[in-house]
Amino acid sequence: MALHPQVAAVLKMAEEANLPALNTQTPEAARAAAKERTAAAPRDIEDVANIRDTTIPGPAGDLPIRIYTPSGGNDHPLIVWFHGGGWVIGDLDNEDPACRVIANSTDAVIVSIDYRLSPDVRFPEPVEDCYAGFVWAHENASELGADGSRMAVAGTSAGGNLSAAVSLMARDRNGPRISHQVLFCPVIDHDFSTASYSANSDGYMLTRDSMVWFWDHYIGPDGDGAHPYASPIRADDLSGLPPATIIAAEYDPLLDEAEAYADALKAAGNDVTYTCYEGMVHGFNGQVGIFDRARDALEEAATRLNASFIGVTAAG
Numbered sequence: 002m003a004l005h006p007q008v009a010a011v012l013k014m015a016e017e018a019n020l021p022a023l024n025t026q027t028p029e030a031a032r033a034a035a036k037e038r039t040a041a042a043p044r045d046i047e048d049v050a051n052i053r054d055t056t057i058p059g060p061a062g063d064l065p066i067r068i069y070t071p072s073g074g075n076d077h078p079l080i081v082w083f084h085g086g087g088w089v090i091g092d093l094d095n096e097d098p099a100c101r102v103i104a105n106s107t108d109a110v111i112v113s114i115d116y117r118l119s120p121d122v123r124f125p126e127p128v129e130d131c132y133a134g135f136v137w138a139h140e141n142a143s144e145l146g147a148d149g150s151r152m153a154v155a156g157t158s159a160g161g162n163l164s165a166a167v168s169l170m171a172r173d174r175n176g177p178r179i180s181h182q183v184l185f186c187p188v189i190d191h192d193f194s195t196a197s198y199s200a201n202s203d204g205y206m207l208t209r210d211s212m213v214w215f216w217d218h219y220i221g222p223d224g225d226g227a228h229p230y231a232s233p234i235r236a237d238d239l240s241g242l243p244p245a246t247i248i249a250a251e252y253d254p255l256l257d258e259a260e261a262y263a264d265a266l267k268a269a270g271n272d273v274t275y276t277c278y279e280g281m282v283h284g285f286n287g288q289v290g291i292f293d294r295a296r297d298a299l300e301e302a303a304t305r306l307n308a309s310f311i312g313v314t315a316a317g
Contacts, residue, residue, distance in 0.1 A: 002251060005280035007292050012282070015206070024214035028089050028120060035090040045290030047101040054093070057137045060129050061122075065115040067093045069104040070146060078109040078180075078310040079147035081135045083167075085158030085284060087188075087215030088119045088127055096157060098289040099299055103155070106303035107310070110147040112138045116163070120218040124231050127219070131163045132170050139177040151310045153181040153243075155302070157284055158207075158255075159215070161187025165233040165262070168243050179243040181309035183302045185286045186250055187259055190234045191216055191226030195257035205252040207283035212254055234262050239269035246274050246305040248298050250281035274305055 004012070023031055051070040056063035071077070082100055084091045093115050104111045116130035135154065142149030154164040161184035168182045193209060202209035220226050229236035245266055249259040256277065263275035278285065278294050286298040 002279035004252060004282075005292070005294065008252070008280060008282055008285070011291065012205070022208070023211040024208070028118070028218060032090045032118075035086065035095065036092070039095045042288070043290060044098045044288060046098055047105055047289075049101050049104050057134065059117075059133050060126070061117070064117075064130055064134055065093065066134065067097075067100070067113040067115075068145065069100055069111040069113070071104040071108050071110075075143070075146045077145075077147045078107060078151040078153070078306070079138060079142055079145065079149060080104075080107070080109045080111045080153045080155055080306070081131075081138050081167075082111050082113040083116065083131050083154070083156035083160035083163040084113065085156060085160040085186075085287070086118075087211070088124075088159045088162075088219040089215055090118070091159070096160070096287050099157070099287045099295075102289060102296065102299045103303055103306070106300065107306050109153075109306070109310075110145050112145070120221065123221040124219050124224055124228070128163055128166045128170070128230050132167050132176075135167050135171070136176060149177065151180055152177060153183065153306055153309065154179055155183035155185075155306075157185040157187075157287055159188055161185050162189065162231075162233070165189065166230040169229060169233055169236055172241055181246065181306050182243045183246045183248075183306065184259070184262075185248050185298065185302070186253055186255055186283050187247065187262070188212075188215075188255060189258040189262045190232045191220070192232075192258070195254075197256035197258075198254045201252050201254045201256065205254075205282045207254055209254055234258065234265055239265055239271070242266060242269070242271050244272035244305075244309055246302050247276075248286060248302065249275070249277045250283055250285050251277055251279045252281065253283040255283060274301075276301060
């Protein structure tokens, strides 16, 4: 399918702005530029009953978090969210619109984790931050007004990677049970040789060169990109993982690895729904109010999350 007209218009604006390529910038400059773009983007911001920022203990100091509580009561499902940004950029603001939509659509408390970024720290420290935040949310579910037996993880891009990794870690470490994992346009494999990396290498927001830059900062010169908590598809065993919703974009370098992970999870006996949104680009789901299909993707995820949460309730 051709690019969606809304996507084509945004790509044209980006081309006319002639911004420096991400992989030519320092991490600090890239973070500052990303923050400016997030603040300037004309995205829809839904009202949520209560939103508060605080900190929690992490493996190496306090971690900032944002808590979304959509309504009153003390029996909400609980979703732990990890933002995208290639493990190098991004913060609690860049997926704020998506968190608001999902909180309202699922009546779930969302705890969004601001993990440490690379190359300030490298793998596995960011994913250990995420796992610590996940465990904290489970242990403090009642104080959050949530039910820790109905718990999900979610995120976009690197956040999808971290959600998949936390799901593996929870299984491997006998951690809290996860009812569902939602992976939007996820990074799944340290491999730049797929057909989608070739077809979508440049001109569609996320580029192949940027992904190389992200991975280099995340794992470092001596890092193990094949470790399953870095590349979840490399795990020797993918059985016994939470039901998954994997949402991909047609014009995304990461398209093939998202589909391959969905296939691998299914082959291992897991419950998986995979959808490729035609005409869309990487991270479209977070652009609420910019791309109409963003809300469609979030509604699909919310439907799957709600079904998983109801299933837990029905099972007792």
